[in-house]
Amino acid sequence: MSALPLSRIRRVTGTVLAWCAAVLYPAVLYVTVGTGRTGFDQLEILLSALLTVLVMALLRRHALTAHAILLTAWILAALEMPIGSVVGLLVLLTDVSAGYIAVTRPRRVSVTVAVVTFVLQGLSVAAFLSANEQFLMTITLAMVITWMIGNSVRVRRTHAEALRVRATAQAVADERLRIARELHDMVAHSIGIIAIQAGVGGRVIETQPGEARKALDAIEATSRETLSGLRRMLTALRRDDEPGTAPLGPTPGLDDLGRLVEAAKDAGVLIDVRTKGERGPLPPDVDLSAYRIVQEAVTNVVRHAGTDNCRVTIDYGDEELAIEVADDGHGGIVGAGYGLVGMRERVALLRGEFAAGPRPGGGFRVAARIPLADR
Numbered sequence: 001m002s003a004l005p006l007s008r009i010r011r012v013t014g015t016v017l018a019w020c021a022a023v024l025y026p027a028v029l030y031v032t033v034g035t036g037r038t039g040f041d042q043l044e045i046l047l048s049a050l051l052t053v054l055v056m057a058l059l060r061r062h063a064l065t066a067h068a069i070l071l072t073a074w075i076l077a078a079l080e081m082p083i084g085s086v087v088g089l090l091v092l093l094t095d096v097s098a099g100y101i102a103v104t105r106p107r108r109v110s111v112t113v114a115v116v117t118f119v120l121q122g123l124s125v126a127a128f129l130s131a132n133e134q135f136l137m138t139i140t141l142a143m144v145i146t147w148m149i150g151n152s153v154r155v156r157r158t159h160a161e162a163l164r165v166r167a168t169a170q171a172v173a174d175e176r177l178r179i180a181r182e183l184h185d186m187v188a189h190s191i192g193i194i195a196i197q198a199g200v201g202g203r204v205i206e207t208q209p210g211e212a213r214k215a216l217d218a219i220e221a222t223s224r225e226t227l228s229g230l231r232r233m234l235t236a237l238r239r240d241d242e243p244g245t246a247p248l249g250p251t252p253g254l255d256d257l258g259r260l261v262e263a264a265k266d267a268g269v270l271i272d273v274r275t276k277g278e279r280g281p282l283p284p285d286v287d288l289s290a291y292r293i294v295q296e297a298v299t300n301v302v303r304h305a306g307t308d309n310c311r312v313t314i315d316y317g318d319e320e321l322a323i324e325v326a327d328d329g330h331g332g333i334v335g336a337g338y339g340l341v342g343m344r345e346r347v348a349l350l351r352g353e354f355a356a357g358p359r360p361g362g363g364f365r366v367a368a369r370i371p372l373a374d375r
Contacts, residue, residue: 102150
């Protein structure tokens with residue numbers, strides 16, 4: 001049989017000593033206080049102090065039992081000593097243990113303990129102690145104050161735990177929303193392009209085999225790119241808890257607008273990309289969100305606008321990044337689906353401004369302003 005671990009031996013030894021102290025404590029204290037009428041013996045004082053420490057150590061795991069032992073010791077001390085510093089110290093110890101119970105136990109338990117303790121203290125004072133009104137008021141205030149302090153600590157801990165749980169739930173919800181936006185923006189754009197290319201290929205496969213082949217090539221390229229993106233995302237989600245995992249691939253940004261333009265061109269929509277200002281380094285979250293906004297807006301043009309061109313304007317300002325996607329089609333989308341919702345959420349998370357709607361002269365316009373300062 002293998003030897004017990006040293007930590008377990010220490011734990012068992014400490015538990016045995018604490019319970020032995022709990023059994024002996026009231027009797028030892030009774031003897032100590034009784035002999036203290038003619039002068040306290042140093043050995044008895046030292047033993048009582050040691051046993052007091054061991055009993056107080058029981059509060060962590062057996063608070064109610066330890067409190068009952070302290071209360072019993074208080075009553076026995078009151079039997080032997082009319083009044084004195086020892087009795088006052090025992091009052092303080094029982095009140096502290098009642099306060100600890102108020103911290104660690106439900107309110108109904110702590111209130112019951114506090115009331116029972118106060119009643120027993122009051123009866124002991126009335127029956128055995130020659131105490132004045134000032135002493136009675138002192139033990140009353142001591143019990144009230146220690147219980148209120150313990151209860152306020154418990155309330156703060158409960159409130160802090162509730163806030164932590166709420167923050168965790170909010171973080172989970174935010175992460176799920178972020179993943180949903182990424183999946184929507186990635187899949188909706190790609191499937192839209194694939195659907196249009198498939199339709200084009202189906203119409204011209206017999207009359208224009210070359211165009212049909214181009215459509216199939218575009219479908220293959222878009223499908224592979226989408227599958228690669230989905231694989232990176234799923235792999236990142238699986239490895240999210242692994243420390244030291246290297247990034248699995250760069251996230252798209254405004255530098256990747258060229259591929260977006262080519263994909264839209266293959267789908268029959270020409271995109272005129274215009275830039276203003278001087279391009280500087282963008283925060284990763286701003287760069288990704290800006291690309292996703294343009295991607296979703298262009299996808300809506302391809303799928304819903306009924307036009308063969310649109311304009312994308314990127315304005316690189318010193319304090320903000322402005323994005324505008326406009327077309328001359330028949331009004332774009334009315335608001336169904338999650339595209340506009342996702343764009344609005346992305347901009348709101350970055351403390352920006354977002355607007356989308358039909359243009360006065362016809363067509364549809366999506367505009368976003370994302371601040372760059374103080375990031």
